Amino acid sequence: MTRAASLAVGAGSDHTMDEAALIRAAQQGDSGAFEKLVQNYDQSVLRLAMNLLRSPEDASDVYQEAFLRVYRNLHTFRFDCSFHTWLYRIVTNLCLDHLRKQKVRKQESVTVETEEGPLDRLANLPDDRAAMDPQRTVLSQEVRDRVVRVLDKLTPRERLVFEMRHYQGMRLRAIGDALGTSEEAAKNCLFRATQKMRAALGDLA
Amino acid sequence: MTCDTARQLLPLLLYGELAFDDEESLEQHLAICASCRTACEQESRFHANLDRFEASVPPGLLAQNRRMLMKSVALETEMKAHPPIWKRVANWLTDPPLALKPVGAMAMLALGFGIARWQPSAELLPATVGASVANPSIARVRYVSNEPSGRVKVAFDEVRPREVEGAIDDESIRKILLAAAKDPMDPGIRVESIDLLKAHTDDEDVRKALLNALQGDKNSGVRLKALEGLKPYAKDVETRRVLRQVLMVDDNPAVRARAIDLLVENREPETAGVLQELLRKSHEDEYIRARCQRALSDMKASMGTF
Numbered sequence: 001m002t003r004a005a006s007l008a009v010g011a012g013s014d015h016t017m018d019e020a021a022l023i024r025a026a027q028q029g030d031s032g033a034f035e036k037l038v039q040n041y042d043q044s045v046l047r048l049a050m051n052l053l054r055s056p057e058d059a060s061d062v063y064q065e066a067f068l069r070v071y072r073n074l075h076t077f078r079f080d081c082s083f084h085t086w087l088y089r090i091v092t093n094l095c096l097d098h099l100r101k102q103k104v105r106k107q108e109s110v111t112v113e114t115e116e117g118p119l120d121r122l123a124n125l126p127d128d129r130a131a132m133d134p135q136r137t138v139l140s141q142e143v144r145d146r147v148v149r150v151l152d153k154l155t156p157r158e159r160l161v162f163e164m165r166h167y168q169g170m171r172l173r174a175i176g177d178a179l180g181t182s183e184e185a186a187k188n189c190l191f192r193a194t195q196k197m198r199a200a201l202g203d204l205a
Numbered sequence: 206m207t208c209d210t211a212r213q214l215l216p217l218l219l220y221g222e223l224a225f226d227d228e229e230s231l232e233q234h235l236a237i238c239a240s241c242r243t244a245c246e247q248e249s250r251f252h253a254n255l256d257r258f259e260a261s262v263p264p265g266l267l268a269q270n271r272r273m274l275m276k277s278v279a280l281e282t283e284m285k286a287h288p289p290i291w292k293r294v295a296n297w298l299t300d301p302p303l304a305l306k307p308v309g310a311m312a313m314l315a316l317g318f319g320i321a322r323w324q325p326s327a328e329l330l331p332a333t334v335g336a337s338v339a340n341p342s343i344a345r346v347r348y349v350s351n352e353p354s355g356r357v358k359v360a361f362d363e364v365r366p367r368e369v370e371g372a373i374d375d376e377s378i379r380k381i382l383l384a385a386a387k388d389p390m391d392p393g394i395r396v397e398s399i400d401l402l403k404a405h406t407d408d409e410d411v412r413k414a415l416l417n418a419l420q421g422d423k424n425s426g427v428r429l430k431a432l433e434g435l436k437p438y439a440k441d442v443e444t445r446r447v448l449r450q451v452l453m454v455d456d457n458p459a460v461r462a463r464a465i466d467l468l469v470e471n472r473e474p475e476t477a478g479v480l481q482e483l484l485r486k487s488h489e490d491e492y493i494r495a496r497c498q499r500a501l502s503d504m505k506a507s508m509g510t511f
Contacts, residue, residue, distance in 0.1 A: 029282075031275075031278060031279070031282065034278065035271075035275060038271070038274065039271070042267065042270070042271065043262075043267060046262050046266065046267055046270060047262055050260050050261075050262050050266075051259060051260050054260055056262075056263050056266055057466055059262075059266070060266065060269075060270050060273075063270045063274070064270065064273060064274055064277065067274050068274070068277055068278070068281070071278050071281065072281070101404075143258075144258060147255070147258045148258075165220055165222075166220075166255060166256075167256075167259045171222075172220075172222050187217065187222060190216075190217070190220070190222070191213075191216065191217065194216035195213075195216075197255070198216070198248075198251065201251070202251070204250075204251050204254045204255075
């Protein structure tokens with residue numbers, strides 16, 4: 001890592017300044033700075049991809065492709081927007097592509113046939129919170145299929161906005177920036193998504 | 206505010222995404238309307254219930270992705286520092302050094318003048334050959350003959366650059382892409398052709414081209430692209446046969462790792478055998494060994510052969 005980047009990371013008082021120094025160092029070919037930059041964001045990127053695509057392989061594809069695109073195009077980043085917004089534009093585009101492909105291929109069936117009988121793909125997803133409470137586990141098993149089926153019925157954009165707002169806690173303005181649309185359009189998307197989910201899963205209240 | 210409007214705004218209230226005025230009006234309404242307050246509590250429970258369905262990231266996936274990413278970055282950096290000759294030549298031609306640009310421009314001008322000066326006049330050319338093909342690339346001369354008039358007649362096949370445009374569903378475009386996927390001269394063209402074709406594996410010819418590329422292409426980038434395209438056919442018998450073969454003979458760890466991923470989607474006994482064999486052979490590649498061990502453990506198969 002370059003001296004400027006090390007100092008910036010060491011100081012730790014101003015996140016934005018740290019990040020700007022890291023980006024500049026990475027733009028000059030400092031791979032340590034690039035790695036640190038990735039590590040600032042990659043957990044939330046992987047979590048978003050995992051939530052949306054519900055497949056570790058697909059989530060890994062999005063992770064790898066997104067950060068390789070960042071690496072290849074970092075020299076074009078001119079600080080016109082935040083790095084977070086720039087990164088999420090890449091990530092959301094990749095996720096939308098994957099979601100659209102999944103819809104076309106109808107790969108989203110909850111159960112898949114295997115030689116050992118039907119296998120519940122969702123049952124393989126770890127749910128640490130539910131595992132701590134047996135009653136919750138039973139409940140989760142029963143309703144998880146329904147929740148996923150309803151999520152699948154949302155359009156890719158509604159799905160993405162819902163996941164980013166509900167599970168990632170991103171503000172609608174940031175979501176709009178990432179998707180290249182207005183805050184109002186993102187709000188409408190979230191509104192439609194919650195209406196559809198409420199209509200189909202009202203009894204979960 | 207009416208009860209209908211209030212209930213529509215409840216989800217946005219819970220997300221903290223209402224405009225200041227709307228939030229004020231809604232809170233005033235909730236203060237005086239018991240049924241909307243109940244609806245708000247229900248909405249809040251529904252909201253909290255959805256939290257439980259967030260998928261967790263499997264342990265180790267983040268670390269594995271970080272390792273793979275940094276490997277790819279190191280590879281790209283290396284490629285950038287020492288690009289293959291064909292790429293260096295292409296870069297030099299498309300973006301020559303600044304000092305050479307005026308020289309290049311002058312050379313182009315001189316070439317233009319030269320060609321204009323030396324181009325044979327139309328009356329010297331045979332009637333059937335137009336001026337636009339005065340300088341053809343000759344693929345094959347079919348025959349030559351001495352005409353009674355004293356002139357010479359030559360029949361030849363000519364290669365000319367052409368540009369076509371169309372949808373990928375167009376049969377002629379697809380045929381060109383299938384040919385480009387086998388172009389031995391340029392791995393870049395092969396990668397891009399396979400990348401375009403891989404979304405159309407419902408076409409038998411495309412699937413065969415991907416299988417051929419996976420088995421025989423010298424470039425690992427092309428093989429990885431072909432693997433991506435074959436993902437939906439991980440259950441297909443022929444695809445699985447090729448994947449098993451690739452797993453044993455391919456020299457690229459990334460290709461082998463992806464082949465393992467596709468193969469273990471179907472837990473068939475042959476796969477366990479191949480993985481055990483691979484485990485026995487690949488002493489140096491820790492990563493592949495770990496992948497094999499994990500896949501075998503998932504399949505509840507033993508690590509060794511007996």
